[in-house]
Amino acid sequence: MSGSQVGFAKWLLVFLSTYALTDALLVGLVGTALGIAMGHLVISFLLLMVAGAVASALVYWARKVRDEPRLWALRFAVSVFVFFVLFMSAVMFSAAQDGFLPRADLLSHFILLVLPGSMIGSVSVYIVVRIQLLSAIAQNGAGRPK
């Protein structure tokens, strides 16, 4: 299935179903390993799903400009940055709720680690996507990067 020309509904359906499967697997494994109550697991699952839903819309928005490598890489980097921030917020909130992380430390860890880390991750995304697309264009000879 090529993802470049699919409609939003199909994209959302496929993305969210595969994301939900891995989300359920992850939350189930962590919950079993750490002995977390089912109620808390459901909240964690839903919080992570919110991050995924936002990311799916942003990635779809980014994919609409796949013929413009620079813009596509930039949009995708922004999408991944927002995803990391939301994902880590959900994880940290869940950890604090389950008593694994003191609530007093949430903000300092978020500012010290999550924000700079997400920026590093999105820069990495930008570079990887640019290299991928430029090499693909060079191989196919399908125009030049703008």
Place this chain on the structure above:
Amino acid sequence: MNLQAPNSTNPSSPKPPSSGDCILFAQAQSNPAAQKIPPSAMSLIGSTIVAMAVIGYGYMFLTSGILYLAAGGVAAAGCADLGPDLVTCGPALMGAGVIATGATISGAAGVLTFKDATLPAFKEWGCTD
């Protein structure tokens, strides 16, 4: 920090130290052997504590940063490929999130470890409460 004042009736008692040396001064009151510690050694100990903190924090942030780089790479590989990536994008982003979680835990553990190790030393050195 309870700093014992020098004995004003005894002119041979040591002079009050500068603020950074007060713990060693306090120790010297009860331990005559500590009186022989030269000021240069005290500065060396202080510099070592600072260097340990800088290297420790730097190392943890570097490790965390490399993991975040890897997370970005996973996300890009799963979602930005020109091939059949519609099915792989969701799990790739979840995988990237898991790696980012590992990066954050690694960084947080490092910060907490070095905070526990170096802050007490800083407090003793600087005679702070």
